[in-house]
Amino acid sequence: MKLIVKFNLVLFLIFAVAFAATGFVVDNLLQRNAKQEIEENARIMIEAALAVRAYTNTQIKPLLETQLKYAFLPQSVPAFSANQYFANLRKKFPDYSYKEATLNPTNPVNRANDWEADIIRYFRQSPQQTELIGERESPNGRVLYIARPMVIKDAKCLACHDTPDTAPKTLVERYGNANGFGWKLNDILTAQIVSAPMELALARAHQVSRIFMASLGGVFLLIFLGVNAMLIFLVVRPVKRLSKTADEVSLGNMEAPEFQSNRKDEIGRLADSFNRMRKSLAQAIKMLDSESA
Numbered sequence: 001m002k003l004i005v006k007f008n009l010v011l012f013l014i015f016a017v018a019f020a021a022t023g024f025v026v027d028n029l030l031q032r033n034a035k036q037e038i039e040e041n042a043r044i045m046i047e048a049a050l051a052v053r054a055y056t057n058t059q060i061k062p063l064l065e066t067q068l069k070y071a072f073l074p075q076s077v078p079a080f081s082a083n084q085y086f087a088n089l090r091k092k093f094p095d096y097s098y099k100e101a102t103l104n105p106t107n108p109v110n111r112a113n114d115w116e117a118d119i120i121r122y123f124r125q126s127p128q129q130t131e132l133i134g135e136r137e138s139p140n141g142r143v144l145y146i147a148r149p150m151v152i153k154d155a156k157c158l159a160c161h162d163t164p165d166t167a168p169k170t171l172v173e174r175y176g177n178a179n180g181f182g183w184k185l186n187d188i189l190t191a192q193i194v195s196a197p198m199e200l201a202l203a204r205a206h207q208v209s210r211i212f213m214a215s216l217g218g219v220f221l222l223i224f225l226g227v228n229a230m231l232i233f234l235v236v237r238p239v240k241r242l243s244k245t246a247d248e249v250s251l252g253n254m255e256a257p258e259f260q261s262n263r264k265d266e267i268g269r270l271a272d273s274f275n276r277m278r279k280s281l282a283q284a285i286k287m288l289d290s291e292s293a
Contacts, residue, residue: 004228004236011227015220023213030205035144038201039133042146042194045086049098049192052085053078072170079110095140095197100150102190106161106171106180112191120191123149127188141199150190152183238267242274249278 056078064076074080079100086098101112103120112120115136123129132147152158160167164177183189262268 003239004231007231008224008228011224015224019213019216019220022216023209026212027206027209030209031202034201034205035198038144038196038198039146042144042196045096045098045194045196046146046148046192049082049086049194052082056081068168068170070170072168072174074107080107083109095143097193097195099193100190101193104179104182104189106175108179110190116191116193119147119193120149120188123147123191124188135198136195138195141197143195144198145193145195147191147193149188150192152185152187152189155185158183158185235267238263238271242267242271245278246274249281 056076060081061076061078064073067073068076082098082100086096089098090096099116100110101116101120102110103112103117105111119132122132127149130148133144134147135142135144137143160171161180161183163181164172167177167181263271
């Protein structure tokens, strides 16, 4: 097997291993960064919901207290405001969702479905947990969700959720007396759940990974061609010429031209050594011929 073939096999093996390892690391890193970006977007949505709730509770609800005596206004409820805010947001970003899933809600819209109820029960069993991150399949593809428990810490909330008799009459008239009551202080009945799509972010990460690996493959190819060109012109060809001259001398052709080289590297020193050996051999043959004559 020729030297250049051996060299190329070793070089190709190194490049193949490095390419595969780099592809694995880069793809995993980009996928992880994409998921972190999705998580940050979901957290921003939760914080926005909390801001809307706080604004409604401190700025809107006090202005509507008088009207609430005559008719129930859902605009005074922080959960309603947060849901309306995200309903408008979904007009532009339909794949995102927000829900204050509740086990026993006053408004049936907020009733938790099966998987949301499992999250609430998880927070009830693990009250020290403040956040839960997971993935699930949806009709629009795989989504990432972030859930946070909502603890009843304000006793004022129980004015609407203790018993139907103590709740505002306008609230009972609107939603009835069957749901949304029996809440207890420091209980966990609700979880804020934000769902964010993963397909687009992960697809972008895969695209960036493919572009990077294609660029890296191009760089490897240029290095491969450059190293081969250098090897051919600086090593293989000079060694072939030197080998040809050595064959002629070994066959007794002392008139073979000297190997001319002005190089100062290892090949140049090898050529100089060969030329000196060739001259010494020619002188030795002449001496033997003269002695035999």
